[in-house]
Amino acid sequence: xxxxxxxxxxxxxxxxxxxxxxxxxxxxxxxxxxxxxxxxxxxxxxxxxxxxxxxxxxxxxxxxxxxxxxxxxxxxxxxxxxxxxxxxxxxxxxxxxxxxxxxxxxxxxxxxxxxxxxxxxxxxxxxxxxxxxxxxxxxxxxxxxxxxxxxxxxxxxxxxxxxxxxxxxxxxxxxxxxxxxxxxxxxxxxxxxxxxxxxxxxxxxxxxxxxxxxxxxxxxxxxxxxxxxxxxxxxxxxxxxxxxxxxxxxxxxxxxxxxxxxxxxxxxxxxxxxxxxxxxxxxxxxxxxxxxxxxxxxxxxxxxxxxxxxxxxxxxxxxxxxxxxxxxxxxxxxxxxxxxx
Numbered sequence: 001x002x003x004x005x006x007x008x009x010x011x012x013x014x015x016x017x018x019x020x021x022x023x024x025x026x027x028x029x030x031x032x033x034x035x036x037x038x039x040x041x042x043x044x045x046x047x048x049x050x051x052x053x054x055x056x057x058x059x060x061x062x063x064x065x066x067x068x069x070x071x072x073x074x075x076x077x078x079x080x081x082x083x084x085x086x087x088x089x090x091x092x093x094x095x096x097x098x099x100x101x102x103x104x105x106x107x108x109x110x111x112x113x114x115x116x117x118x119x120x121x122x123x124x125x126x127x128x129x130x131x132x133x134x135x136x137x138x139x140x141x142x143x144x145x146x147x148x149x150x151x152x153x154x155x156x157x158x159x160x161x162x163x164x165x166x167x168x169x170x171x172x173x174x175x176x177x178x179x180x181x182x183x184x185x186x187x188x189x190x191x192x193x194x195x196x197x198x199x200x201x202x203x204x205x206x207x208x209x210x211x212x213x214x215x216x217x218x219x220x221x222x223x224x225x226x227x228x229x230x231x232x233x234x235x236x237x238x239x240x241x242x243x244x245x246x247x248x249x250x251x252x253x254x255x256x257x258x259x260x261x262x263x264x265x266x267x268x269x270x271x272x273x274x275x276x277x278x279x280x281x282x283x284x285x286x287x288x289x290x291x292x293x294x295x296x297x298x299x300x301x302x303x304x305x306x307x308x309x310x311x312x313x314x315x316x317x318x319x320x321x322x323x324x325x326x327x328x329x330x331x332x333x334x335x336x337x338x339x340x341x
Contacts, residue, residue, distance in 0.1 A: 001155055003214050003288050003338075004073060004165075004222035007066025009059045010210035010273050010282070014040050015066060020289065024314055027271045027300035029192055034208030034274025035174060049129035052113055056091045057123040060171040063211035064127045067167055071215040071222060075132075082163035083127050083137040084154055086146035086170040088277035090120035090139070093175035123171060135163045144250050144328035146170065147280040151231055151336065158218045169213030170278035182207050182275075186248060194275060195303045196246040196268035197310065199256050205248025208274015212281040214288070223341065226291040228284075229321075230337040237337070240319050241296060241311070243283045244268040245326035247275035255327050257306060266308045271300040280326050280336065287322040287338045294319055 008015065011034045012022045041047075041058040046065040050058055064083070095118040101110040116122060121139045128137050136157070142149045147170045154168040182188060182205065189195070189204035198204070216228065242263035246253045247270035260266050273282045290296055296317045299310055324336040 001158060001216040001218060001228045002220055002223040003225040003228065004217055005067040005069070005071025005215035006225060006285055006288060007063040007070060007213045008210070008282070008285055009036055009040060009063045011036055011208060014062060016070070016289065019285070022272050023269065023286065023297040026298065027193060034206060036209055046130060050126045053122075053126050054091055054094045054117050056093070056171055056173050057117065057126045059173070059209070059211040060085055060123040060169065060213070061126050061130050063169055063171070063213040064167045065130060067169070067213040067215045068131060071224065073165060073215065073222060077165055078131060078133045078135070080135060080164045081131070081133045082135045082154070082157050082166040083124050083133060084140060084150045084166060084168045085124040085127070086140045086150035086278055086281065087120065087123070088141070088143055088146055088172050089178070090141060091118055091122060092178065093173060094118045096175070096177050127167065144277045144326070145332065145334055147278050148231060148334045148336065151228065154216055155231070158216070164219065165215060165217045167213055167215055169211060170281035171211035172276045172278045173209040174207040174276070179207055193301055194247055194271045195301055196244055196270045196299070197266070197302070197304045197306065197308055199246060199253045199260070199306055201252045201254055203246065203248035203253045205275035208276050210273055210282065212285045214284070224292070225288040226338040227341055228336065229339045232335055232337065237321055238264060239321040239323045239337070240317070241265045241267060241287070241290070241322045243287055243322060243324045245279050245283055245324065246270065247279050249275045249277055250327060250329045255331060256325070259325055260308050261306070264309065265296070265311055267297070267299045267311045269297070269300065280324060280334065283324040284336050284338065287324055290322060291319050291338060291340055
């Protein structure tokens with residue numbers, strides 16, 4: 001699958017230029033945690049049909065809109081445009097608001113609009129409305145592997161010619177309930193800093209949120225960034241860089257040492273985005289940007305007790321292939337392979 005366009009919304013703002021600056025600047029303490037600021041979620045054009053949407057739907061809609069515009073593909077393809085959204089927890093902030101209202105006001109006193117926004121498919125519906133797309137849409141909620149499953153489905157749709165272009169991406173958010181659960185079940189970094197190379201049995205995390213989208217197609221004419229060349233469990237090639245999704249959300253991270261210990265170069269960008277179960281989409285975004293720019297970005301946090309061969313600094317480098325690696329809670333190895341062509 002060729003990546004024709006990309007879009008991103010995260011705690012530092014919106015757009016690939018903001019992302020590239022964040023990668024070059026490295027880690028800084030976020031002013032409001034790893035949450036997306038309300039001022040980022042304002043765009044009368046991109047959100048023309050999403051006036052009442054919640055933050056998850058707005059994040060996804062903006063990232064998907066930017067990916068579509070970035071691709072330069074004509075509006076005439078909208079009948080042939082599929083949309084797939086991956087999310088671990090969906091609009092859980094809205095869902096808990098809806099449940100609170102039931103408890104406080106009873107069934108007859110809750111907002112039907114709030115209920116409609118509490119379902120997982122609300123965000124992808126808003127994306128289709130905002131873009132005027134009439135192709136197939138689907139939301140994937142396979143916990144820690146939802147983004148990988150979304151890519152597998154996108155590849156199937158393109159192979160089956162269900163559509164010629166697909167917006168595939170991820171979105172997750174944090175909220176008071178999520179932060180409480182994480183504080184009870186996981187180890188939260190006291191200094192607000194994820195240390196992805198500690199690879200400990202009890203890793204630290206810092207809950208985050210955001211959305212990343214890609215416009216993918218098998219039409220090589222629209223190859224702009226990189227090619228997703230495989231979703232294999234085992235990598236047969238030796239990539240220039242291995243990006244780890246070690247963000248503290250899926251338990252024991254010592255298992256990453258098996259691949260990271262023998263990689264030519266290792267990096268992780270979780271400290272830029274925060275911890276959430278669809279981080280793979282953001283790692284994939286950085287990988288595609290690195291291949292496009294022919295540049296390796298330094299890891300934002302370099303605490304390295306296992307002496308892994310980390311990127312030393314942000315610099316121009318010939319980059320043909322990058323692997324993104326994640327382990328889920330069941331110890332499954334999830335790999336995304338990107339290459340120049």
